[in-house]
Amino acid sequence: MSAKSAEAFGEVPEIIPIYLVHRPSNDIPYATLEEELLGDFVKYSVKDGKEINLMRRDSEAGQKCCAFQHWVYEKTDGNLLVTDMQGVGMKLTDVGIATCKKGYKGFKGNCATTFIDQFKALHQCNRFCEILGLKSLQVRQQKPRRKVTVAISKRQPVAKKNVFPPTLKNTS
Template sequence: MHRKAFRTTLREGNLPSFNPGHPCVLKVHNAISYGTKNNEELVQKNYSLAVEECHVQNTAREYIKAYNSVAKSAESFGEVPEIIPIYLVHRTSNDIPYATLEKELLGDFVKYSVKDGKEINLMRRDSEAGQKCCAFQHWVYTQTDGNLLVTDMQGVGMKLTDVGIATCKKGYKGFRGNCATSFIDQFKALHQCNRYCELLGLTSLQPKPKRTVGPPKPKTQPARPRSERQILIAQKL
């Protein structure tokens, strides 16, 4: 309820990915939910939220570009998911002037990745896109030494949008995500490697099972050497 999405068509602008008439999705944060603040405060809050949304998605987009380069070098990896770009737009004549704009994704919208410990989409297990998304999460987690995780991965086919980022408590390299820190620990506990993790040479995040140690074997007493008298008696018998 904190954000509304509208299907729209670009009339004019200088965005590199769009031409006039291009079908888009406009997302606007709902300023009404922020209570009785004055208009100037609401505009500033609206601006901050829109900028944060762009920062998160475009940061995740840069990570998946690097992932793309690594995946292409892996034999038989195939197509790599893409996080679509998102843009900040300023609507000067609107009471809520700042919004985000992205291209419209047509088709079945699926949530692929684990968002938190309570949500696991079973559809992703048999989905190529879902498995590649989870491998991407594993790759980012490894590349950042467990300090950053791209989460809430969703979209149509290999085209993804509206993702989230969780970072360590102090933020990773000064960047704070928009998801709880606990998501990182939950991902580490829940992630199950798939064939794409293996193609990238990623090691399992699950702790290796400890070897069970059985009860100690009783020590056998070494046989005492027989005396000459014992040997002679044994020979007579």
């Protein structure tokens, strides 16, 4: 999967790296470290998918996170979704991944597969989705089709022939 630059998109969200540290003389020999994020910590997309917060919809960072989710979803043909996006401004930490039931190209996510269906049903495109040229996920309602009336003629019933095979007579 590759991304093209879209100047109109502006600054992009960054998922900060987490480092694994080995501490051999400690009871717990491994720990993770990441950059300290200073400022207001915001959840743009939470793990259970149910919490909708205004910062997601009304902030530039929140809208870009939504567009990023949409982009990943589209580029993987609906098989993978980045979720649990949270952080300070454009710096995100501890994201989650939801994959289709069978996984995606050998990769299993750490979030429920139902998040993908929920995202598809609830996502509302924003200006950043448009800048990226993403297709709407909402199924457009089809116009109701005209009712077709079939005329049935009133013919006399046709006499049915015996459809069973004839019985064999014993000729011995």
